[in-house]
Amino acid sequence: MPLFWLRVALSLYGVGLIYALASFWGGRHVLTRITLPAVGLGMTFHFVALIENSMLSGAWAPASLHELESMLAFLLMVFFFVIYARYGATSPGIAVFPLVFLLTVSAASGNSPSSASMPLLVSRQWIFVHVGLIFIGYAGLIFSFIASILYLIQEKNLKNKNSTGIWTRLPALAVIDDMGYKCLLWGFPFMTLGLISGAIVAEARVGPHYFLDAKILISIVMWVLYMVLLYTRWSAGWRGRRAAYLATFAFATAVLAWAANSLSHTHRFIAP
Amino acid sequence: MKFHVIGVNHNSAPLDVRERLAVPETQLPDAVQHLVNQPGVDEGMVLSTCNRVEVLASSSEAPADLRGFLRSYFGVSPETIIPHIYEFQEREAVRHVFRVAASLDSMVVGEPQILGQVKEAYTVARSLGAINSALEALLSRAFAVAKKVRSETAIGSSSVSIASVAVQLAEKIFGSLEGKTVYLIGAGKMAELAARHLIGHGAKKIIVSNRTYERAASLAESFAGETVPFERMHETAAQADIILTSTGATEPLFRREHGERLLKGRRNRPVFFIDIAVPRNVDPAVNKLDGLFVYDVDDLQSVASNNSAERKKEAERAEKIVEAEVDRFAVRMKSLHLVPTIVSLQEYCETIRQAEIDRIRGRLGSVTPEQEAAIEAMTRGIINKLLHTPITTLKSSATEPEAATIQDMVRRLFNLNNGKPKN
Numbered sequence: 235m236p237l238f239w240l241r242v243a244l245s246l247y248g249v250g251l252i253y254a255l256a257s258f259w260g261g262r263h264v265l266t267r268i269t270l271p272a273v274g275l276g277m278t279f280h281f282v283a284l285i286e287n288s289m290l291s292g293a294w295a296p297a298s299l300h301e302l303e304s305m306l307a308f309l310l311m312v313f314f315f316v317i318y319a320r321y322g323a324t325s326p327g328i329a330v331f332p333l334v335f336l337l338t339v340s341a342a343s344g345n346s347p348s349s350a351s352m353p354l355l356v357s358r359q360w361i362f363v364h365v366g367l368i369f370i371g372y373a374g375l376i377f378s379f380i381a382s383i384l385y386l387i388q389e390k391n392l393k394n395k396n397s398t399g400i401w402t403r404l405p406a407l408a409v410i411d412d413m414g415y416k417c418l419l420w421g422f423p424f425m426t427l428g429l430i431s432g433a434i435v436a437e438a439r440v441g442p443h444y445f446l447d448a449k450i451l452i453s454i455v456m457w458v459l460y461m462v463l464l465y466t467r468w469s470a471g472w473r474g475r476r477a478a479y480l481a482t483f484a485f486a487t488a489v490l491a492w493a494a495n496s497l498s499h500t501h502r503f504i505a506p
Numbered sequence: 507m508k509f510h511v512i513g514v515n516h517n518s519a520p521l522d523v524r525e526r527l528a529v530p531e532t533q534l535p536d537a538v539q540h541l542v543n544q545p546g547v548d549e550g551m552v553l554s555t556c557n558r559v560e561v562l563a564s565s566s567e568a569p570a571d572l573r574g575f576l577r578s579y580f581g582v583s584p585e586t587i588i589p590h591i592y593e594f595q596e597r598e599a600v601r602h603v604f605r606v607a608a609s610l611d612s613m614v615v616g617e618p619q620i621l622g623q624v625k626e627a628y629t630v631a632r633s634l635g636a637i638n639s640a641l642e643a644l645l646s647r648a649f650a651v652a653k654k655v656r657s658e659t660a661i662g663s664s665s666v667s668i669a670s671v672a673v674q675l676a677e678k679i680f681g682s683l684e685g686k687t688v689y690l691i692g693a694g695k696m697a698e699l700a701a702r703h704l705i706g707h708g709a710k711k712i713i714v715s716n717r718t719y720e721r722a723a724s725l726a727e728s729f730a731g732e733t734v735p736f737e738r739m740h741e742t743a744a745q746a747d748i749i750l751t752s753t754g755a756t757e758p759l760f761r762r763e764h765g766e767r768l769l770k771g772r773r774n775r776p777v778f779f780i781d782i783a784v785p786r787n788v789d790p791a792v793n794k795l796d797g798l799f800v801y802d803v804d805d806l807q808s809v810a811s812n813n814s815a816e817r818k819k820e821a822e823r824a825e826k827i828v829e830a831e832v833d834r835f836a837v838r839m840k841s842l843h844l845v846p847t848i849v850s851l852q853e854y855c856e857t858i859r860q861a862e863i864d865r866i867r868g869r870l871g872s873v874t875p876e877q878e879a880a881i882e883a884m885t886r887g888i889i890n891k892l893l894h895t896p897i898t899t900l901k902s903s904a905t906e907p908e909a910a911t912i913q914d915m916v917r918r919l920f921n922l923n924n925g926k927p928k929n
Contacts, residue, residue, distance in 0.1 A: 406679060
């Protein structure tokens with residue numbers, strides 16, 4: 235059943251994907267009205283799928299890569315709606331909807347939760363805390379990256395005196411800037427606490443050598459970049475191109491940290 | 507029910523003619539009263555704005571004498587105004603009302619004020635009882651069409667004058683102008699006009715710097731702003747979010763190095779330069795710096811022209827929406843003609859049902875409340891099922907040419923023209 239709800243959510247996220255694609259050739263008008271209710275409904279079904287999955291597996295922590303993807307996709311949607319409620323901006327959807335769709339496609343093609351419930355190396359409660367916190371941090375970073383890209387597009391429009399075309403309908407520069415900054419600001423404590431909780435678990439299970447693991451090293455680099463991003467905003471008011479490059483770099487490191495799971499010996503909460 | 511419109515607007519009549527026909531707000535109720543007393547007028551509304559004076563009326567039997575209204579109310583001879591007036595009847599009148607409400611007939615197509623003005627005219631007429639079912643249906647649909655046009659097209663989303671383009675661009679940079687500081691360098695009329703526009707949209711503080719200090723002080727005073735000596739212009743510029751330059755300087759006042767210093771002073775917060783001076787007061791190289799946006803007079807003009815072209819394109823889309831809505835409204839109005847027949851048919855059947863129940867009640871003797879309810883439900887069910895097909899056929903025939911024949915046939919078959927059915 236959780237897979238069924240997830241697939242229902244996926245088909246509704248499909249409307250978001252079409253909206254994002256249609257943005258590139260300017261056919262967003264009609265879709266705008268149906269997209270938000272559709273993806274909102276999709277998020278509700280996604281929530282049902284997550285809850286039902288947890289109840290069936292008897293634990294809140296994700297137990298497979300597909301469940302992780304599903305959780306990240308859900309958190310991205312939550313972030314999207316929080317931003318929409320705060321700024322009334324739907325433009326981040328152009329990047330978020332395809333990402334959520336792809337993550338959900340992968341999650342919905344996975345095994346049922348019962349078969350994915352494999353023995354764990356560490357306690358599920360700790361993993362839930364660790365994954366939940368890290369993912370909120372990831373979502374913050376992803377949105378900050380999206381905001382940086384939107385900032386660059388809008389800045390280019392204004393610099394080139396381009397007053398027509400679909401991209402001119404983006405929110406104001408100050409709004410995009412604030413959006414990106416707030417995402418960073420909110421995401422950072424979660425990312426920090428997520429890494430700390432992960433370090434505590436790894437220390438307890440693997441011992442002090444956990445620090446030398448590739449994934450953990452990349453994650454620390456990502457965290458440092460995250461902090462540098464915030465610091466440059468605070469101290470020098472960095473925005474625009476420089477902030478966007480830094481956000482891109484931090485985002486690329488986050489993707490690398492995510493992908494480095496396969497290289498890691500320590501970061502394997504599912505038994506081989 | 508027939509709709510009629512008569513009026514003059516900015517396209518059909520010069521200002522002096524529109525002035526003669528204008529109705530001040532305080533006299534609008536009197537004009538509406540006068541209108542509904544005209545022969546043939548069942549319902550009426552008067553719309554008077556600076557660009558148009560229009561009379562809208564509905565009539566059922568005799569044609570509404572709207573020319574008579576113009577003659578008697580305004581005291582103008584028809585010969586003098588006939589070349590300037592336009593008149594629309596029925597479908598054309600519906601289309602015209604929809605186009606006016608949707609701002610497609612405005613001098614600046616897409617301007618938002620007209621909808622509010624139509625709504626005000628409607629409120630006045632309604633409060634006087636001059637609007638009933640027909641105009642109510644037409645105007646409430648016109649408001650819905652206007653809303654649809656605004657939400658489904660971008661007709662009102664762009665600015666078409668230089669001052670409003672400056673505000674639009676500033677809002678694209680800062681989101682809102684609330685609390686923003688505007689620095690006027692040069693104190694000419696154009697700068698004053700643009701500053702007024704920016705203040706009208708929320709800008710809070712005005713700083714003025716001019717070679718002639720007295721002129722700067724006088725302008726600053728009119729905005730309750732500050733004056734800065736011209737030689738201190740660069741060192742104080744970092745306070746400003748928007749810098750409006752309009753001096754007669756032959757060399758740029760702001761060059762790249764000034765821009766760099768400005769950014770440092772503002773910790774990279776953006777600045778919008780509106781350079782309306784010719785020759786330009788801001789070196790175009792400043793625009794290359796991150797966070798500094800420079801628009802000269804040609805740039806502003808070019809945005810305004812693009813916006814005008816965009817509006818024209820959106821207006822074409824809006825016209826299609828209006829046309830589809832006119833068709834839909836026509837269907838609705840035609841089906842309204844059938845309502846009396848449908849109601850009569852239902853009443854006819856209900857009378858028979860009641861009579862039959864009363865007749866049989868005597869023979870049944872005492873019945874329990876449950877039995878009574880069962881008889882009610884059964885007889886109602888029979889009537890509803892029998893009437894379902896004729897009523898559906900009647901409704902679907904509304905747009906067909908033989909609608910009147912079908913309606914007449916139903917009335918004759920059920921003897922609906924001659925009162926009660928025979929028992």
